[in-house]
Amino acid sequence: MSGRRVEDVEMRALRSDLRRNFKPIFDRHDPEGLPVRDLQREMEDEGITDRIPRERLNELLDMADRDDNQLITYDEFINLMTSEQGLTKAERSAFRSVLAIAIENIVPKSMREDFLANYSCCPVPPLFIPLITLTEVIVFAVYAVELKEAGVAVTATSGVPMYSPLVYRPTRRYEAWRFLTYMFIHQGYIHLISNMLFQLLFGVMLEVVHKWWRILILYLLGVIAGSMAHSLTDHHVSLVGASGGVYALLGAHIASVIVNWREMNYKCCEGNIGRILLSAPVRLMIILVLVVPDTGLAIYRRISEPDNFKVGVTAHIGGFGAGLLLGVPILKNISRLPWETTLGWVTMAVYLAFVGFCVIFNGLYQGYPPTDWS
Structure with a gap:
């Protein structure tokens, strides 16, 4: 040949x-x-x-x-x-x-124009939110059994294993993992159920578009921002619950609306009720209706009932801020514009500056209760 x-x-x-x-x-x-x-x-x-x-x-x-x-x-x-x-x-x-x-x-042109075209469970379905939710439920159940055996009842609003190495405690701030692991502990059934429902509802919606690894990063950094914010304002108060991560998901939804505003409004004015309900203004209104009254009421009760109200308000605010700031650079932007790239760098710098300040504050501030080295 x-x-x-x-x-x-x-x-x-x-x-x-x-x-x-x-x-x-x-x-x-x-x-x-x-x-x-x-x-x-x-x-x-x-x-x-x-x-x-x-x-x-x-x-x-x-x-x-x-x-x-x-x-x-x-x-x-x-x-x-x-x-x-x-x-x-x-x-x-x-x-x-x-x-x-x-x-x-590379996002196809049709998907860059239409945000809804990016909703897909292929090739990988939502993984992180279902798994973290299941883990948090299992941890709650294990400690509920332990408390019951010790004669402590876990009710709708009470029952916290304060002895757990997962709880954030101001006296043991040197155990840095507590700034993250407090998310696994909840105070009663209502606390657990409300957090799990919210993160399943809003987290899975994000994960279908933005994929599990982006949501994992946002959720965990939101949890950390929540405990960091809490440590700045509540020097003597322990912290439990996944609200920092849940509020990070809510903040991330607003970030997604900001950078994908045009794509979320694709053909929303043509009378399709589904597109109207999922359009950017409606999404934004739903998130704000959930966040603003709840946070406003919590702040009011915190001021008016300082001795009785025990919700970690600043943990919610810290988580929400983290989701809003980090959602811009981390979440999928299906048609990225130059100003959005610049905004992403700015918001990431703001988040890192906040965390850095919190770390320094925790190390230098003398108003925390005495450290428990036992």
């Missing part, structure tokens, strides 16, 4: 392999092609510049975009991968190693 025939066979095999592995991925996107800028950014994020210099990557993508419309179609991709003047063997290998993931990370 001549050299030319061998090359033809290899090229046909390459085209067949590319069609089998990449055409289904391209088909999930828009027929006009993938934005060159998005493709370049995603490929760089996947580490292709470790194998191909950025200047060469730009040259190859420009070469692929033959009609210079800043979009790369499947046919243009095939031409690039099979052209004798295109990629070297090493470059072709580098492209193949990252391209599939890079393309998957």
Whole structure:
């Protein structure tokens, strides 16, 4: 077999392999092609510049975009991968190693225009919120049994295992894990049930769009912000409950509305009742109706009944603030604008500055009760 025939066979095999592995991925996107800028950014994020210099990557993508419309179609991709003047063997290998993931990370145009198109349980269904909810229920049940055996009744509004190493206690602030693990302990059935219902309702909605790992980060950082805020204002008061995480989810919903306002209002004025109910203004109103009266009443009772009211108001506020601040950079922004990127960096800096201040305050402030080193 001549050299030319061998090359033809290899090229046909390459085209067949590319069609089998990449055409289904391209088909999930828009027929006009993938934005060159998005493709370049995603490929760089996947580490292709470790194998191909950025200047060469730009040259190859420009070469692929033959009609210079800043979009790369499947046919243009095939031409690039099979052209004798295109990629070297090493470059072709580098492209193949990252391209599939890079393309998957690019949000199709239809989904960038329509926020509802991003609701999907595929390829991974909501995981974090159901699992953390189940864990919190199990921990509550275990301690309820322990308290019952010790002769302490767990009622609708009472029954806290203050001996637990999970509870945040001002006297044991050096045990840093308590700033996070207090979320597993609840004071009575009502406290538990209300938190679990809220986080299932609002957390799963977020997770379906933004995926489990983003919600995990937001929830846990919200819990930490809640205990940090509580430690600033309630120097002698212990803290239990997942409200910091729950309120972080509520704050994250507002952050999502801010950065996806236009996409959430896609075709909402065409009379479709579902789109109206899920539009940005309605979402925002629902969250504010839930948060503002509850927080306002809690603050009022905290001021008017300082000796009787024991809800950690600042923990709620801290969690909500964390969700609002971190939701901008962490949650999926399906059509990111330059000002939204800048806003994300600013809000992340504000959150980090707050946590840093809280850590320093906890270390230097002398008004906390004596440390229990036992």
